[in-house]
Amino acid sequence: YIAYALGKLKIRNQLIESAAGLNAEMISFASPRDAVIAISFSPYAPAAIDEARVISEQGVPIVAITDSSFSPLAQFAKVWFEVAEADFAGFRSLSATMALAMALTVAVGEKRREAGRKPKA
Structure with a gap:
């Protein structure tokens, strides 16, 4: 959802999810001028944690959405956001996560819009 919404706001982004095994290559292009939104809940996906470690070592700031400060x-x-979701027999509702995703996306869009209105030096 976040990638779709950012795209609709004309904000460049890249969803790192490749069935072809290209995640490491895509991650290698990230720089400290970028930002990463990383999302993982218990049981934490090992690939997501490994990718976050690599991205962090590259100096890229990470905003995490997860379920515990111990994640x-x-x-x-x-920056990290702790989201407590309702759990039904191992299935999370993701309502709170989607609300947070929408709020973050709208906030980024609004910040960009405000920055665009400022006079250029």
């Missing part, structure tokens, strides 16, 4: 994802994040 392995939180240790790599500059």
Whole structure:
């Protein structure tokens, strides 16, 4: 959802999810001028944690969305959001996560819009 919404706002982004095994290559292009939104919940996907570690080592700031301050994802994040979801027999509702995703996307879009209105020096 975040990638779709950012795209609709004309904000460049890249969803790192490749069935072809190209995640490492895509991640290698990230720089400290970028930002990463990393999302993982218990049981934490090992690939997501490994990718967050690599991205962090590249100096890229990470915003994490996870379910606990003890999440392995939180240790790599500059900022992290703890989301408590309703759990039904191992299935999360994701309502709170989607609301947070929407709020973050709208906030980024609004910040960009405000920055565009400022006079250029």
